[in-house]
Amino acid sequence: MKKLETREDIQQLVNSFYSKVIKDEKIASFFTDIAKVNWDEHLPKMYSFWESILFGQMTYKGNPMGAHFPIDEIKAMEQDHFDRWLQLWTETVEENFSGENADLAIYKAQNIAKLMAFKMEIARRL
Template sequence: MEDIKTTHDIKILVNAFYDKVKTSEIGFFFNDLAQVNWKKHLPKMYIFWESVLFATVKFDGNPMGAHYPINEMAAMEKHHFETWLKLWKQTIDENFTGEIADSAKTKAENIANLMAYKMEMARKLS
């Protein structure tokens, strides 16, 4: 196995990850609550991860902000983020190995932890 090196690698990773997510216990956030348009969401996520891992592009979305409305529809709890992370790490380990693959796991973990905390705080303050 090789490291995550190209935009094409990111596409493979992101596609395989959301294939798992869709049929997992956190799938309802995407399928039922947000009713995600995958044709739009996936390309957005390619750019997001390219900006996080390669810094060759700038992501102009709002990674934290996008989740508050979803958190209002159904609480996004710590265990949901644990499932998200488990699937992300599993998808990486099934396809890639190396420094960037490791950093994709660490960075996701940091963002997921911060996001879980922010969602919990938003619920407490509402």
């Protein structure tokens, strides 16, 4: 199996992942109906986000939490939504890549899912 080593690899991973997300009954609506994601803008941001996280290339400029709070105000992003996001991410990584960076991509996604779910829950309580 291929190692996750380049920006092109990240592009393949992210594209494969989002092709699953937009078909998923549990989470697709967050992207298609609520956020109405412009994929031409969103995908390059995600390439840079993961490139920064996995390779230390500081190409990502953005605020992931700030982007998600307005969505949560329209429809609560619950733990099970983050669990599904993580499940799809993990499946996609494991189907396409192996090695240290693939493991790191899963580990980092686990942390992101936990943190975002926690922060969304806290924000709803305030």
